[in-house]
Each structure stands twice: as C-alpha cells, then as structure tokens.
Amino acid sequence: MNELLAMPREWLSAAGEIGRFMGTVLSDVFGARVLRFSGETLRQAGILIISSTLIIWALMFVLGLECGIEGAYFLEAQGAPAYSGVFAAWCDLREIIPYAFGYMLAAKVGTGIVAELGAMRISDEIDALEVMGVDSMVFLCATRLLGSWLVLPFVYIAGIGGAFLASYIAVVQQVGVVSSGGFELIFWEFQNPTDFLFSLTKAMVMATVIVLVGCYYGYNASGGPVGVGTATAKSMVLNLVLVHLIGMMGTQIFWGQSPKAPIGG
Amino acid sequence: MVRSVAERAYLPARNLLEEIGDMMILTGRTIVSALRPPYPYGGEFVSQFLFVLKLCWFPLLISTLAICYAAPGLQAANFLTLFGALDRLGGIFILAAVREIGPAVTAVVLAGVAGTAITADLGARKIREELDALQVLGVDPVKNLVVPRFLALMVATGLFNVYAILFGIFGGLAAELVNHQPLGPFWTTFFENADTTDLWGSVVKCTVYGAIIAIICCYKGMTASGGAEGVGRAVNQAVVLAFLAVFAFNYVFTQMLLATHPEILVIK
Amino acid sequence: MATVEQQFEWHSGKNRSAGVPDAIEFIDVYKSFGSNKVLQGLNMGLPEGMISMILGPSGTGKSVCIKHIVGLLYPDSGDVVVHGQSVPSLSDAELFEFRRQFGVLFQDGALFGSLNLYDNVAFPLRQHTEKGEEEIAEIVNRRLREVGLGDAGQKMPNELSGGMRKRAGFARALVLDPQIVLFDEPDSGLDPVRTALLCELIKEIHAENGGTYVVITHDIMSARRVAEYIAVLWRGRIVEAGLAQDLFDSENPFVKQFLSGESAGPLGME
Numbered sequence: 001m002n003e004l005l006a007m008p009r010e011w012l013s014a015a016g017e018i019g020r021f022m023g024t025v026l027s028d029v030f031g032a033r034v035l036r037f038s039g040e041t042l043r044q045a046g047i048l049i050i051s052s053t054l055i056i057w058a059l060m061f062v063l064g065l066e067c068g069i070e071g072a073y074f075l076e077a078q079g080a081p082a083y084s085g086v087f088a089a090w091c092d093l094r095e096i097i098p099y100a101f102g103y104m105l106a107a108k109v110g111t112g113i114v115a116e117l118g119a120m121r122i123s124d125e126i127d128a129l130e131v132m133g134v135d136s137m138v139f140l141c142a143t144r145l146l147g148s149w150l151v152l153p154f155v156y157i158a159g160i161g162g163a164f165l166a167s168y169i170a171v172v173q174q175v176g177v178v179s180s181g182g183f184e185l186i187f188w189e190f191q192n193p194t195d196f197l198f199s200l201t202k203a204m205v206m207a208t209v210i211v212l213v214g215c216y217y218g219y220n221a222s223g224g225p226v227g228v229g230t231a232t233a234k235s236m237v238l239n240l241v242l243v244h245l246i247g248m249m250g251t252q253i254f255w256g257q258s259p260k261a262p263i264g265g
Numbered sequence: 266m267v268r269s270v271a272e273r274a275y276l277p278a279r280n281l282l283e284e285i286g287d288m289m290i291l292t293g294r295t296i297v298s299a300l301r302p303p304y305p306y307g308g309e310f311v312s313q314f315l316f317v318l319k320l321c322w323f324p325l326l327i328s329t330l331a332i333c334y335a336a337p338g339l340q341a342a343n344f345l346t347l348f349g350a351l352d353r354l355g356g357i358f359i360l361a362a363v364r365e366i367g368p369a370v371t372a373v374v375l376a377g378v379a380g381t382a383i384t385a386d387l388g389a390r391k392i393r394e395e396l397d398a399l400q401v402l403g404v405d406p407v408k409n410l411v412v413p414r415f416l417a418l419m420v421a422t423g424l425f426n427v428y429a430i431l432f433g434i435f436g437g438l439a440a441e442l443v444n445h446q447p448l449g450p451f452w453t454t455f456f457e458n459a460d461t462t463d464l465w466g467s468v469v470k471c472t473v474y475g476a477i478i479a480i481i482c483c484y485k486g487m488t489a490s491g492g493a494e495g496v497g498r499a500v501n502q503a504v505v506l507a508f509l510a511v512f513a514f515n516y517v518f519t520q521m522l523l524a525t526h527p528e529i530l531v532i533k
Numbered sequence: 534m535a536t537v538e539q540q541f542e543w544h545s546g547k548n549r550s551a552g553v554p555d556a557i558e559f560i561d562v563y564k565s566f567g568s569n570k571v572l573q574g575l576n577m578g579l580p581e582g583m584i585s586m587i588l589g590p591s592g593t594g595k596s597v598c599i600k601h602i603v604g605l606l607y608p609d610s611g612d613v614v615v616h617g618q619s620v621p622s623l624s625d626a627e628l629f630e631f632r633r634q635f636g637v638l639f640q641d642g643a644l645f646g647s648l649n650l651y652d653n654v655a656f657p658l659r660q661h662t663e664k665g666e667e668e669i670a671e672i673v674n675r676r677l678r679e680v681g682l683g684d685a686g687q688k689m690p691n692e693l694s695g696g697m698r699k700r701a702g703f704a705r706a707l708v709l710d711p712q713i714v715l716f717d718e719p720d721s722g723l724d725p726v727r728t729a730l731l732c733e734l735i736k737e738i739h740a741e742n743g744g745t746y747v748v749i750t751h752d753i754m755s756a757r758r759v760a761e762y763i764a765v766l767w768r769g770r771i772v773e774a775g776l777a778q779d780l781f782d783s784e785n786p787f788v789k790q791f792l793s794g795e796s797a798g799p800l801g802m803e
Contacts (some may be wrong), residue, residue: 004319004322006319065516106377107501111381115497120493131632131637133632133660135625225492225493225495229497245327255343
C-alpha cells in the first residue's frame, strides 16, 4: 500500500517547492527582469516554432478527424445528422483540441525542456551562468516562459483551424452525412468568440503550467544522464495529470451547466 | 541553397524511416523470441507488470475522472439538454468513454507514465553499458528485457482500459448528478447501448496500443546515446512518437471497427 | 564507526604560513547533505596571488569548497570570507556583483551547447560590459589564441575534444580579467600529456596575468607541476597546509602516503 501511494505523496511534499519555483519564474517575467534577455527570449521562441509547431498541429489534426467521425455517426444515430456540426464545434473547440494541444505540448516541449535544462545542470552549465553573474532562473526559465507565451497562442489558433478543417473533412467528405453548407451553418452557429477565448485561455493555462513544470524538473535535475532521464519521465507524469485537471476545471468554470447555444432546451 | 533545404528535409525523413524500420525489426524479434523456448522472462514480466500498475493507477484515475466528467459529461449533457434528451447520456458514454476516451486516455497515460519510465530505465542501462555487459555474458537483451516489458505493457494496457472505463463512468455519473438528473435513465440507455463488440473492440485496441508503446519506448531506451542529454532526449522522442503512433492507429482502427460492425453505430 | 578522534587522528591542521595575506578563508565551515557530512569544521586559508591547490582523495568535498567560495552553496555553520567579504551574508544582488571577480573552469568546461566557442567566450563580456562588438572580438580572439584555440572559434562545443573544451572554458573564465580563478579538477578525463600541457598553460597565464588561482585535484603529478601552495583535505578537514615544498617534505603519515601515492597508510578503500 505504501508503494502505491508513493507518487501522490511525493507530489504533495514537492508541491510547496514547485509552487515557489513557479512563483519566482512568473515574478521574473512580470517584474520585467526577463527583458534584459530579450535576445534569448526571441531565440527560444524561434526554437519553439521550428521544432515543435508541426508536430503539435499534427496531433490536433488527427484528433479533429476523430471528433468528426464519432460526431457524425453519433448524430446520425440520434436522428439529427444535420447537427453533426455542433458536435464537431464543441468537441473540437471546447474539449478535445485543448487536450490534444496539452498532450503534445507536454510530450514535445515539456520533456524537451527537462532534457535540455537537465543536461545543462549536470554539465555545470547552470553553475557557470551563476558564476558569471547571470541569474540563471531568469536566463533559462523566464525566457522560455515568455518565449512560449509569444508563440503558443498563434500555434494554438492555427491548430484550431487545422482541427476544424479535419472535422469538416471527416463529416462532410468522408462520412458524408451533411452537405458542406449545412455543416458550416450549424458549425459556426454553435460557437462564438467567447467560446474561442475560453478555449484559448484553457490552452494557455496548460501551456504555462507545462513549461514551468518542465523548467522545474530540468533545473533541479541531478544524478548524471540517468537522473535527467528519470526527471524527464517524472515531469511527463505530473504534466499529464495537470493537463486533465486544468481541462476539467476550465470546462466547469467556463461552461458549467449552461450550454451557451443559440437554441433553447 | 536549394540543395541545403532539400538535405534538411531529406535527412530527418530518412532517419525517421530508418527508425521505423528498426522498430519493425525489433517487433519481429520480440514476438519470435517471446514464442520460442526457453522462457526465462516470467519473473521479469511479473515485476514489470507490478511496476506499471504501481506507477499508473493514480494518474490514470485522476485523468479519466477529470476528462469524462468534463468532456462527455458536462459538455454532452449541455448538448443533450438542447434536445431535452438528457436521459441519453448513458448512450453517449458508450460511445465516448468505452469506444474513444477510455482507450485514448489509457494510452496517453500509459505512454506518458509507464512508457517514459521504461525508456528512462533502459536508457540508463544503455548508458551504464549494462546492455553490453548482458550481451557479453551471453544474455539476449531482447528476450530478457524487451519481451517481458512488451507483454507486461500489453496486458496492463488492456486491463487498465477497463479500469479507465469504470472511472470514466463515475465521472459521467458525477456530471448527471450536478445536472440534477436521476441515475435510472442513465443506466437504462447505457445498458441498452452496451455492446460486447464495443467492449472487446476497446480492449483489443488498447492491447495493441500497449504493444506500440512498449516497442517505441524500448527501442528509444536501448538506442539512447551518451552525453548529458542522451537519456532525457530519448524519453522526449519516445513519448512524442508514441503519442503520434497511438492516435494514428486509433484513427485507422475506429474506421475499421465502424465499417466492419455497423450495428454498433445505432444508438437505441 | 570510528570515533571522532580516530577519524581525525592525522589531521594536525598544521598551517605553515605562506607569508602573504589570505585571499580566501574558510572559518570552521560545516556542511552536510542529508546524513552525508561533507565539510566537518574546515579551516583553510588560500594565499593571495599564488596558485593554490586543494588536494585530497575523491569524495572529500573538494568541489563543494569551490561552490562555497562563489556562493553557489552556503555553509550550515561557519563562514567563508573572500577579500574580507563574508560570502554567506551577501544578498542575491550583491552576490551577482561579487561573482564578477571570479573566473571558474568547470570539470568539463561547462560550455553552453547552443553557442559556438566564440560566442561562449564572448558571453560574459556581452552580459556584463558595454563594450562594442569590435572590442569584444579583439579580447575574445586574444584569449582564444592564448589557450591555443585561435582558429576554432566557429566550432560548436560538441565538436571538440575534452581537452579543447577545458581550454575553451579556461578562456571564458579569463575573459573578464578575474582576480580569482577557480579550477574544478582540470585534469579529470585527460591523458597525462594533455594534463601536463594544461598545467603549463595555467602556469603561463598566471605568470602573465597574476591573480589568485585555486586548483582542485587529486592528481599528484599536476600538484608537483603547478602548485605553489597546497592544502590537503580529507574527511572535510584540512590535514596539513603550506607551501608546496614544505608539504612534499612533510612527515605526516597521511600526507606522505597521499603525495607519494602508496597503498599502505591511513587512507584505505573505505
């Protein structure tokens, strides 16, 4: 029993430390200390664009397809195939796309940060920064956070576009239960800018947490290359749980039990 | 200029193809050495299985509860309220929790938790030259390390799927309750729609997920390179690749299942 | 478990003064990580303007000393004083200012993997000075030439051998003209010839620039080559310290065993 509870206990005992770490990085960003390293921030943003964007979009696209297929079949069975647009709109925008984004971000960017910072930690590069009089938290963590804030909203918005397209392809072209125009009418009817904003908020909260968790595990790695590997694996576990919790809380807060739809029930 | 661009696109693509080929070979070798006697991997299989169980039960519990409460729970309830058909939520749960979300979340958590741990573990052994030492001692690393992990992850993913569906349904019940609905109609529509095809489809799907995750994660761990970043980078690549492979496979499998068993499409 | 007296039987703590004031002083420093007591009442002074060497068997807290000097670690009790300033009492802002008088060469150079050699060496200049790119280029190229890497500026750290990485790290440590340069095991992972060459380089550059150099090592050969002052550290305390020649003539059984590399003596496998 003790062994089974090892992980939750570890999280609880580390929660204070992780919280403090996140607080420091956030205050570095909001306190504008990060602006001293604007060059590094832009470089991190650039790396993010080149190395991670395509793969994040790929997962968002595939999940968009799946949403479309399931939605089309389900509504056909409900006897309201014309409404598959609703399913696609809600499933994509409100739920699945933020999750897809969170999953891939945690996998690609989160663990990538752990591997990179962990390697810097064990080869003394972080100590070297400190010794050269550079605040390593600002230089390494705050720049990454700000860099991701600069880039990820646009990545996410473009990804939503991709997922919509995927759902459209699945519903209209592949399953073919509704006409293109019919799909679009319902699809756009059932979402509004607020939904879009909520979805974006959800995704950005996820992104912030993922980057910070990655920084925490990487910055505090120890024990050689093996230790970096373990830290990378651990960060993924925590990130997955947090992504799901943020997704749930976002839905509860933003949509709760009010459908925000143009037809009454 | 043109040439350098071409090379930039060509090299990673070729590396990826080579890796996929290597993984296919590893899959073949794993299956062959799993079947061919002797069978020395029993103990390791049990310990790996318990290891996966120990690591995954808690993240998976939270993840399925959260996602099923929110996505097919609250959102679908909102949606069904529009039609005045909130009693159909049970039906949606068959579709969502059993067919899609259960297996998907199981795969994501297993890849993210157990898969990464396996890569980190094998990567560590590779870096410490334990794998070379094994081979020098005449022990086949595929048979003694990959096969037990492959089997353990397959079985664990299949079983965890049922566990995830169970807790997913609890999430759905919670959503019913916050909408002040009686639970009777939920169960009625749920069992009306429950179909063995759905369940076995879901379990088979997850077992294959487990195999995919195991192969990718073992491969990445065993080919981890030296250097400070080696193992961390291996874990990073393993989990990205596992996610992509799982969801690509899911798309194909859902299509196939829906096409070959059209009767499950009908929600009564 | 040996008693305290047995553990420190050979620690005479004898300090033959080098005749110059100390640049760095450890005053009764205790430091432990969990149950692992690394420094146990360390009293040590490293003289100004000399190449000092902290010698000791592996795992006796030599690297921990360096981290205390630059304020990356704080002592559990006791004090570390550098040029009359108490390091543990500095605030964060003061600490960053304070660290500019140091250059540190880490074990594997600790070059930034994302930057090429030139940018690595230029990094401290760009962060801390208002110098223009031309002036920076002049300084960086001079430093790179000094360590024998004049034409390798465009290479990335992972394209270099271990020895080259160390020399590049040395160039980076020197670039702000530090008053104190710290070396963390400069000889680890190098073959004897490369180690000898690196030692020569350290001596040359010290002769040219002056300043206080502190080298951490367990390699007696390098100690014989470069050390002017030696402190022998074991079990978190100084066994003996003094001018190099005095120590090589020491009658202390532990110092004798360690400096001649014999298997018989107080130091065992543990």
